Amino acid sequence: MNQQQKPDISQMVSPFLLLFILHATQIGEGILSFERRISKVAGYDSWISILLTGLATATVIFLIWRIVPENKDLIDVHLELFGKIIGKIFSAVFGLYCFAIAIIVVRSYIEIIQIWLFPDLSVSYFLIFLYILILYMVLGGFRIVIGFAFFSVFVTTFLAIFKYAAFSNGYIDNLLPILNTEIINIIKGIEPMTFGFLGIELILVYAPFIHRFKTGLKWALLANGLTTFVYLYSTIAIFIYYNIEQLQRITWPSLQLWKVIDFPFVERFEFVGISLHFIAIIASAALYFWAGTQCFHRLTNISFKKIAISFAIIGVSSVFYVTNFLVIERVTTYLSKIGVYLLFGYIPFLFIVWLIITGVKKKNA
Amino acid sequence: MLIRKVIIAMLNRIRKKAKNKEKQKDVHDFSQLIQIMEKSDDFKKISFGNVQSIKLFYYHSLINTEKLQTNLLPYCQQLNIKNIEELESILPFDDTEITSDLDIIEEKIMAGFIATHLEDDTTKVLLIPAKFKTDRDVAPPEIEFSVIGPKLAFIEDINTNINLIRKQVKLPQLHVKRLQVGKVTKTTIAVMYIDGIASPDNVQTVIQRISDIEYDQIIDSSFIGQMISDNAQSPFPQLMDTERPDRVSSALVEGKVAIVCDGSPHVLTGPTTLVEFFAAYEDYFLTWPIATAFRIIRIFAVMFSVLITPLYVAVLTYHYHIVPGDLLGTLISSRKDIPFPPILEVLILELTIELLREAGARLPTKIGQTIGIVGGIVIGTAAVEAGLTSNVLLILVALAALASFTTPIYRIGNTIRLIRFPFIIFAQMWGLIGVTIGAMFLITHLLRLTSLGRPFTEPLFPPRWKDLKDAFIRLPFDLQGKRPIYTSPKDPNRINLKRTKPKRGKRK
Structure with missing residues (x-):
């Protein structure tokens, strides 16, 4: 194609x-388990980490809008900043990362299905x-x-309503006193939380598919804000309902x-x-899958269909190399770390390189 | 790539057509045409006259003999007719034509015209209309019946149908483009649209797709509907078909294109969207809160109809924990004697209901009713008493069938009854997760559909909030000031808001 x-x-x-x-890609498998991960680090104050993460990711979104020009995507930016060979390698790594996330998101949800619904x-x-x-x-x-992601947002919003059960059965005192944890721990909480905010990096790939991309910044920031709100609401509900020791188990x-x-x-x-919730999972997995395919399609000129089919086969065969819960948990942790570095390391790095190169070009001109 | 393929395919078709035309030129003059025609026994040749012999050619079975006897023969007896123009001027017919074009002559003779020429001049042929009207009268709608509102439905004659539409849209800008499709049946198709409102893109697409049709027979508008719809493999209809002239007129005013097909009492309109199939035209005759309530009931009925039996299978096969204790008691007591697993039970009952519907539709009306009663009541009760199916399921299946008939457009009702079966199979495979997977396939399929190139799921996706005014809810007329966006009308405004005035004499 x-x-x-x-x-x-x-x-x-x-x-x-x-x-x-953006909201659909961010809300995926993370929302079911992130409270455990962040409260491990920052305890009852980890809701502050969510706010901080929201702010940090908003900055990243802002940077993306500076880096990507209209009608260009990550592959073009890589080519421009790093040249042909290194640029292509970077793009390919990014594509692989997208596929890895798509595969692990689907696979880890299957784990949930196995544990809760169908053990065999x-x-x-x-x-x-x-x-x-x-x-x-x-x-x-x-x-x-x-379109599918669009419909999935309504499903997740509908499901979010059902957290009301926590407010009618929980103890609001759980949250007090505020700032009981050390500030350094709250900041450390950003790292596990970022997994829930991943999805921002895909803008780099689908940017040229957005009409008047530059005007979309406010919507992206709004989406990020909405995600922050949903996580915050969810965390408060869970913290009111469980005490911290219980939550770890x-x-x-x-x-x-x-x-x-x-x-x-x-x-x-x-x-x-x-x-x-499976609808939301498939929506975000499909977006990652699409982004990965698009990356390789742009890089290699092989038809979109062929790449998609071959990666789908790799996805199906994930049953052989992602065999149990421990592997999934380990891969998720790795990918989550990669995501953090991608958002808070690589994108700012791109921005700096972009600043330098455009500065040099201006000087030369 | 796809676009290129389409273009290549179209070019090929045009080339083929050109070739065909060259081949068909084996009739070179009028006498040869007559030779072919007179092999048929109902073809008549008459010749008489004194000064100049007048020859008449016609199909006895196509023309109105009374017209021939009262209006034509007496004039032909006049002695001093010297040329064909003179004959034309004295005949009391309004649609006569003198031509030498063999294609036109052939077409008109086949449409119930009488061909006339004077003895020595076969190049000038006079064509006199004497069509034998066999069409039924305009009757009230039977499929899309409404309690309130006009009681008119289309019939099989294209001119009557166009007349019914024109009566409601009194505008010279209402254009009719006639096309002829079908190599053998030579069916007349009329594409109707209002110039200045309808998007020229849509009109162009429709006309081009219809004229590109290469098929021997077009018996009904549904042939056209299947051939020109964007995805012919889909069970979903992508063009609205209706038998109500008011619905078509309203669609034309909204900027849609109508396709009237000769011999078909159904007119197609497009582009259309999924939600339109759940809107009855009667919704506009009722006040908006009532109409909205009925629409929402209809949409829930459809969801219920598709999902209830798959959910029954999913819950009773895998997730009986979901059912609260009290309800579970009821279910168990109704199912305790049933020897089959839920999936078999559901499939048997669903197929029985489909069988009843199909038998009812094929049989003559009176027997059909009997079958309905025998099938519905006798078999249903007997099956429950014999312990083959449970009461609860019988209720659910009957309700689901009933719900599928609430759709105002018959065609989408069929679709709804069909898409239930994949859901049932998915439910048997993976329970509730399976139902979700089925729903995801359905959503994706709907998202992929287009109607004349416009998204089928609009106004939900792409979200166009303004079009929601006439989707699930029908807002009052004063809030319907704009035409729907998805038809991309040339003139988007229905009313000039500056000219609207407050009601007079209304008490505060």
Whole structure:
């Protein structure tokens, strides 16, 4: 599909949709377990870490808008800043990173499904269907992937409402006193929290698909703000409901919380919740998958379809190399670290290089 | 790439057409045409006259003989007709034509015209309309019935249908473009749109796609609908088909394009969106809160109809923990004698209902009713009493079938009944997760669909909040000041807000 090389008008979306795209990529598997990770570091004050992370990622978004010119993406920027060979290597690494996240997000959610719903689920069989679904989305073009992400936002918002159970059953005193933890620990809390904010880096790839990209900054910042709010709300709900020792022993606090909800027709809400949240997972996985494919497509000129299919096969075969929960947890931690370095190390680095090079060019001119 | 493919395909088609035309030129003059036609026994040749012999050619089965006898024959007896123009001027017909073009002559004779020429001059042929009207009268709509509002439905005749539309849209800018499609049936298709409102892009797309059709028979507008829709493999209809002239007129005013096909009582309009299929035209005859409530009920009915049996399978096969204790008691007591797993039970009942519907649709009306009663009541009760299916499921399946009939457009009702089955299979495979996967496939499929190149899921995605005024809710007319965005009308304003005045005599 040649038109994927440079987007044509029928694949472009309005900048307003950045609100949904970004929010959908950020809210994924992270929201089910991040409270455990951050409270390990920063205790009850870790909600401050979320605010700090929100601020830091907003800065990163701002930098991205400075780096990427209209109608250009990361591959162009790499070429311009680092030349052909190094630039291509960087882009390829970025593409691989996208695929890795897509694969691990899907795989780790399957772990949840195995633990909560189907202990004897045939993973390979299940993965085949999921990757067919992802392929169906991704091969439809950017707009389809975005459309799906758009609908997934409504699902996650709907599910967020059900955290109300914590407020009616919890102890608000849990949060007090504020600033009980050392400030250095609160800052350390940024690192595990960043995994929940990943998704920003994809803007670098889909930037040329946004109409009037430069005007989209406010929507991206708004999306980041919305994500911060959702995480904050979720954390406060969980902290009110659990005490910190208990929280460390619960892998997915949100799922445990859903257990107390009951309606006259639904008693175990977590089953419904896990099924619905799957939509959000697939939405963010599909976006990462699309971004990875687009990266390699731009780099190699091989058709979009071929790359997507071959990576889907690699995704399905992940059943052989991501075999158990420990591997998933380890890979997630690694990827989370890479994500942190990417957001807070690599993008500022790109920005500095960009500043230097544009400065030199101006001087020469 | 795709666009290029389409263009190449179209070019090829045009080339092929050109070739075909060259080939078809085996009829060179009028007498040869008559030779071909007179092999058919209902073709008549009459010749009479004194000074100049007048020859008449026509299909006995196509023309109105009464017209021939009262309006034509007496005039032909006049003695002093010297040329064909003179004959034309004295005949009391309004649509006569003198031509030498064989294509036109052939077409008109086949459409119920009488061909006339004077003895020595076969180059000038006079064509006299004497069509035998076999069409039924305009009747009230049967498929899209409405309690309030006009009771008119289209019939099989294209001119009557255009007339019904023109009666409501009294505007010279309402253009009709006639096309002829179908190598054998030579069906007349009329593309209608309002110049100045409809987007020229849409009109161009429709006309081009219809004229590119290469097929031998076009019997009904649904042939056209399947051939020109963007994704012919989809179970979802991508063009609205309706039998109500008011719905078509309203679509034209909104800037859509209508396709009227001769011989079909259904008119297609496009571009359309998914939510439009759940809007009955009666919604506009009711006040907006009521209309909105009915629309929302209809959409819930559709969701219920698609999801209820898959959820039954999912919950009873894998997730019985979800069901609260009291409800579980009811379910268990109704299922305790059933020998089948939920999936089989559901499939049997769903197929039975489909069987009943299909039998009811194929049989004559009176027998159909009997079958409905026998099937619905007797088989249903007997199946439950024999312990083959549970009461609860019988209720659910019947409700789901009922809900699928609430859609105002018959075509989408079929789709809804069909897409339930993949959901049931997914539910059997992976329970609730399976239902979610099915829903994701469905959403992706809907997102990929387009209607004349416009997104099918609009106004949900791409989100166009302004078009939501007439999607799930129908806002009052004073808030419907703009035409829908997805038709990209040339003139987006329905009303001039500056000229609107407050109501007089209204008490505070």
